[in-house]
Every structure is written in structure tokens, then in C-alpha cells.
Amino acid sequence: MIIFTDLDGTLLNHHDYAFFNALPALDRIKKSRTPLIIVTSKTRREVELIRDAIGIDDPFIVENGGGIFFRAGYRDFNIKNALTIEGYDFLKPGRSYAQIRRFFEKVRSVFGVKGFGDMTAREIASLTGLSEDQAAFAKDREFTEPFIMEPGQDTEGLSRMAEKEGMAVTRGGRFYHLIGKDQDKGKAVCMVRDIFEQHDAAKAITVGLGDSENDRSFLELVDIPILIPHPVHGYLDMDRPGILRAKMSGSSGWNAVMEGLLDEYAI
Structure with a gap:
């Protein structure tokens, strides 16, 4: 399994940016070494702080698919056409x-x-x-x-x-x-998924969690899309086979739906 998650309003609460209510699911994900890929409009510097706080070192996608960062040497992946910056192998689908x-x-x-x-x-x-x-x-x-x-x-x-x-x-x-024009979260998620598949014998199930319109492009591509409700506007208007809807917003909803999914797949 590979998990792709938006941050604001999804893993992080909309109003206070906290993720503490998601700690039970996050602990299970970390212990199982399931890749947790952040997919966000936030900057690299912002994501680095959040990754450190969560305790993960998996790849991450920033600025709506503008940049994709792998820690240098991550799982011994050989990433074609990657550039190097500050301890990362990175791909740049976006503009400067x-x-x-x-x-x-x-x-x-x-x-x-x-x-x-x-x-x-x-x-x-x-x-x-x-x-x-x-x-x-x-x-x-x-x-x-x-x-x-x-x-x-x-x-x-x-x-x-x-x-x-x-x-x-x-x-x-x-x-x-x-x-x-040539970047979005969906294209970046495809690139990361393909890199994992090039290095693993088995095709991984992909899970995506998001709450807003700019998450649509990757939620339409993953095997299991999960909608987190906005505290005011409710769910993103989206329907496709296999879609799941968290019952609560922010980190509480993220935790509940992921705990259920981890149970289902015995992770």
C-alpha cells in the first residue's frame, strides 16, 4: 500500500493545523513502513517541519505538484532524471x-x-x-x-x-x-507511484485522501479515494467506484477512515 495525503483540511485540521487526532493511524503506518506521501500546496520548508513532527522520511510532493522530493538514498531507489538539492533527489514538473x-x-x-x-x-x-x-x-x-x-x-x-x-x-x-500548466497533484502522484512500481515486484494498492478541488486530479487516479469533509462546505463533489467518505473533518476523520482501512488490509 502507498498512501497519498493532502495536508490542510485533510491530515491537518482546517482551523488549527493540528494532526494529533491522527496519531493512532500514523503510528501504525510508520511501524509497518507503509509509504506516506504528502501531496500539498505547501512549500518544501513547511513540509519538512511537518514530516519531522510526524516522524516520517518518505517522498513528498509540494506546491500542487510543482516539485517532488525523495531523500537521497531513499530505499536505494535509482530515480531517472532527478536533480540534486540539499540532500534530496528531486523532480521538477513545474515552472520556477x-x-x-x-x-x-x-x-x-x-x-x-x-x-x-x-x-x-x-x-x-x-x-x-x-x-x-x-x-x-x-x-x-x-x-x-x-x-x-x-x-x-x-x-x-x-x-x-x-x-x-x-x-x-x-x-x-x-x-x-x-x-x-503541465503540473498538478495527479501527474506528480503518477510519477511517484511509477517510481515505486519500478523498484518493487508487486503493484501496490494506492490510497488518496483529500478535501478540495485541487485534490481531484490525484483522487481520480488512486485505487481507493477518500474524501475528508470540509467543516463548512462538506464533501468535494466527486463520485467514482470505491470512494470512501470520512464522517469527520480534519485529523479525526483522517484517523478513523485510515484505521478502518488498515484493519481491512491487516496492516
């Missing part, structure tokens, strides 16, 4: 942050948008509930730009203009995101 920002700055005033690159850590903290230190890590972008948009602005017009420049606009739980 400099490319993203150049386009963003051209359209900023036209569409009434404001990105993380235009905000202080204090502003980001006030929008997210993060501490200022955590917000500084959220500002440390490598591949994408989260942004807010003034009410009534032309989202579709911005999307069309972004597409002409090889980029795309996606919607997360709190923010819009300007990303590379």
Missing part, C-alpha cells in the same frame, strides 16, 4: 517561481490579485492563522504563487491569459494558485 512571478506581476493590477510574494509574513499569518514564523516558510516558494482575488474579478479571463503563457489557475481551500 521566478517565471511564475514575472507573469503574475504583469496581470496583478489588471485582475485585482495579490500573491504571497506581495505580502509580508504578518499579512499571510492573518489570512491563514499561521504564526509569523510559519508564514515565512509559506512565503519561501519554489514553483507556484498562492493569491487572493478581489470579489467580482474575471477568474476565467485570468485563467485564459495564464494558459497562453503555459500556466494555469487552480483553487485550493483558502487561495487560488498560479501554477505551471
Whole structure:
């Protein structure tokens, strides 16, 4: 089994970003050495802190599929075309942050948008509930730009203009995101899954957990998709064979549905 999970609103609670209620399932996953792959819009720096807190060293996908990071030497995997950075083998499906920002700055005033690159850590903290230190890590972008948009602005017009420049606009739980056109969480999950399959004799069952629209691309690809309800908006509008729906939001829902699945597969 390989588990792919979103963070905000899924493994982490929507309001306080805590994951403590998921510790029973997380402990079982760690003891069984089941790969737990984080798939998030967060930055590498943010994910490193969360992985350390959980106690895992599995690969992770950041900034909506913009970058894929494997600890160098992870399970002796030989990852083709990987680059090396700060102790990681990494793959870069997305654009560079400099490319993203150049386009963003051209359209900023036209569409009434404001990105993380235009905000202080204090502003980001006030929008997210993060501490200022955590917000500084959220500002440390490598591949994408989260942004807010003034009410009534032309989202579709911005999307069309972004597409002409090889980029795309996606919607997360709190923010819009300007990303590379050829990246999304689903494509990155496929790349990670294929790397595992190249190094393991048996095809692993894939599990995916998410709560928002930008999780759809990978939830449609895994063998067992699991929807975590948003505390206000409920479930993502999605239906496919084998889909599971957690009964609670955030880490409590994540834990309950994963404990049931781990029991079913005797993990």
C-alpha cells in the first residue's frame, strides 16, 4: 500500500493545523513502513517541519505538484532524471517561481490579485492563522504563487491569459494558485507511484485522501479515494467506484477512515 495525503483540511485540521487526532493511524503506518506521501500546496520548508513532527522520511510532493522530493538514498531507489538539492533527489514538473512571478506581476493590477510574494509574513499569518514564523516558510516558494482575488474579478479571463503563457489557475481551500500548466497533484502522484512500481515486484494498492478541488486530479487516479469533509462546505463533489467518505473533518476523520482501512488490509 502507498498512501497519498493532502495536508490542510485533510491530515491537518482546517482551523488549527493540528494532526494529533491522527496519531493512532500514523503510528501504525510508520511501524509497518507503509509509504506516506504528502501531496500539498505547501512549500518544501513547511513540509519538512511537518514530516519531522510526524516522524516520517518518505517522498513528498509540494506546491500542487510543482516539485517532488525523495531523500537521497531513499530505499536505494535509482530515480531517472532527478536533480540534486540539499540532500534530496528531486523532480521538477513545474515552472520556477521566478517565471511564475514575472507573469503574475504583469496581470496583478489588471485582475485585482495579490500573491504571497506581495505580502509580508504578518499579512499571510492573518489570512491563514499561521504564526509569523510559519508564514515565512509559506512565503519561501519554489514553483507556484498562492493569491487572493478581489470579489467580482474575471477568474476565467485570468485563467485564459495564464494558459497562453503555459500556466494555469487552480483553487485550493483558502487561495487560488498560479501554477505551471503541465503540473498538478495527479501527474506528480503518477510519477511517484511509477517510481515505486519500478523498484518493487508487486503493484501496490494506492490510497488518496483529500478535501478540495485541487485534490481531484490525484483522487481520480488512486485505487481507493477518500474524501475528508470540509467543516463548512462538506464533501468535494466527486463520485467514482470505491470512494470512501470520512464522517469527520480534519485529523479525526483522517484517523478513523485510515484505521478502518488498515484493519481491512491487516496492516
